[in-house]
Amino acid sequence: MHLNIKDNKVVDVKFTGKGCAISQASASMLTELIMGKDFEAVKKLSKEDILDNLGLHDLGPARIKCALLSLKVLKSGLYSYLSEKLKDTASADKIKEEASGLY
Amino acid sequence: MINIENIRNDFPILKRKVHKDKTLVYFDNAATTQKPIQVIDAISNYYLTYNSNIHRAVHELAEEATAAYESTRDKVAKFINAKNREEIVFVRGTTEAINLVAYTWGRQNVDKDDIVVTTEYEHHSNIVPWQLLTQEKGAKLEYIGVDDNGELLLDQLDKYLETGRVKLVTFSQMSNVLGTITNSEEIIRRCKKKGVRVLVDGAQSVPHLKVDLQKLDCDFFAFSAHKMLGPTGVGVLWARKELLENMIPFNGGGDMIREVHKYETSWNDLPYKFEAGTPNIADVIGFGAAIDYLEKIGMDKVREHEVDITKYALDKLSQVKGIKIYGPMDAQKRGAVISFNLGDIHPHDLATIIDEEGIAIRSGHHCAQVLMERLDVSATSRASFYIYNTKDEVDAFIKSLYRAKELFRI
Structure with missing residues (x-):
């Protein structure tokens, strides 16, 4: 997943991926969801936001991983951006924890 | 030949329904087999x-x-x-x-x-x-x-x-x-x-x-x-x-x-x-x-049954258009496990669709990522049989593959 962030806004976002229908649909939906959004709003995206937008609320433990994969990738990317570019260790650590707790 | 009906009666789990009213077809025996009442x-x-x-x-x-x-x-x-x-x-x-x-x-x-x-x-x-x-x-x-x-x-x-x-x-x-x-x-x-x-x-x-x-x-x-x-x-x-x-x-x-x-x-x-x-x-x-x-069954009988059902399944699967089967096609040279891919349907999607019919197969890399790399695939679907599986179950499985093909329009 590639993000272009300018003036605290996501001005471009793309993903490449190969996988099951749920993972690909959720990644595609996520790119639409964050395009043009404020960086702060993107940071706040939750598991529920993804499942609400997908309209899938009864996924079992095996397939919920498919639905949340792209959010996990996004949060991991934000972690790198926050820690390396913005040197915001506190926010970076928080988002890293969120990413590892997604399942 | 082994008496499959008698054997099936020893496995209480085979009588349960899945997805409300579907008869269970358990084809994930390479992952773990079911247990007869004698073991329980x-x-x-x-x-x-x-x-x-x-x-x-x-x-x-x-x-x-x-x-x-x-x-x-x-x-x-x-x-x-x-x-x-x-x-x-x-x-x-x-x-x-x-x-x-x-x-x-x-x-x-x-x-x-x-x-x-x-x-x-x-x-x-x-x-x-x-x-x-x-x-x-x-x-x-x-x-x-x-x-x-x-x-x-x-x-x-x-x-x-x-x-x-x-x-x-x-x-x-x-x-x-x-x-x-x-x-x-x-x-x-x-x-x-x-x-x-x-x-x-x-x-x-x-x-x-x-x-x-x-x-x-x-x-x-x-x-x-x-x-x-x-x-x-x-x-x-x-x-x-x-x-x-x-x-x-x-x-x-x-x-x-x-x-x-x-x-x-x-x-x-x-x-x-x-x-x-x-x-x-x-x-x-x-x-x-x-x-x-x-x-009590005898391992030679177990093998005989598995060669029989594997040969039957390989024949039927080969006729499904767009299927790619991995491994030897000679049932004598292989065990009762068949990995395959159907068109570009991801194995997780295929397994989910046929699970709706009550058919349990495995999808994924099967803890063999080195082999997946060699085969140049990210995952496969896998059906594996044991002593309680029947040709009727293979037929139900093949039918469900055609349903998946329809859904994915391939």
Whole structure:
């Protein structure tokens, strides 16, 4: 997943991926969801936001991983951006924890 | 031929419905098999009537439990035709058996620049322990490749053996993805000529084929109870007595000792030296009932049934347009496990769709990512059969594949 962030806004976002229908649909939906959004709003995206937008609320433990994969990738990317570019260790650590707790 | 109807009646789970009213078709036997009532009863009978710890106490319950636990060891020895019962070590499963060898024999015998040879169609459990060992020792891990028919390229083994640095060759007797039955006798013959030790992973073979360790002539052999009608949490490491005698213990603790002093300990006899702590008594007893069950049917009959159903399934699957089947197409050369991909439907999606019809197959990398890389796929779907599966179930499975094709418009 590639993000272009300018003036605290996501001005471009793309993903490449190969996988099951749920993972690909959720990644595609996520790119639409964050395009043009404020960086702060993107940071706040939750598991529920993804499942609400997908309209899938009864996924079992095996397939919920498919639905949340792209959010996990996004949060991991934000972690790198926050820690390396913005040197915001506190926010970076928080988002890293969120990413590892997604399942 | 075996009487499938009688066999099915012994498996209570096969009577349950899934997704409300769908009859269960269980085709994930390479992952774990279902358990007959005889195994379930043996386990509950232990807990209901003679639950106690083994080997130490002298009361009646302990005597009964010890006798039942130890009788499974005799059954295992006979089942795989091991020369000595003390060569049978109970562990948690195939994974623990292989790790035990890597951590004990491996640490004692593999040095810098030595080579451990495995194959491209191994389960992660026969790769990762050797990566850990060779990395720790500065040794090398090499792979015997797989040809397009899903068989091992044995010329590559010769190349490694010629270096004179190979300490161990380790391979699966049957691939859990391709179903390929390894030409084990030939590999072992070549290794013996060079004095190289051999470990055979029998997780997929012992449940389905008659295995004769004295004929096979390997040095280490590992397999799991839960893939052969037994409970989870029990497996077997078999190793030659003289090797076990010279190996350092894996776990230290109760039952594996003879005498413990403040700063030194002497080890118990084989196999107890490798069975520290209270073992999985109930499930070892259940494993004994599983072996009884298979012996009653006869492993030649098990194999005959599996060749029959595999041949039938391969024929039917080959007629599905857009299917790619991996591994040998000759049912005599493979076990009852068939991996495939259908068009570009992702295996997880395919498995979800046919699960709606009550058909349970496996999808994913099957703990064989090295093989997935070799096949140039990220995942496959896998159907695997056992003694209770029928041709009618194969028909239902094929029908569900056509439904998936319709849904994905391929």
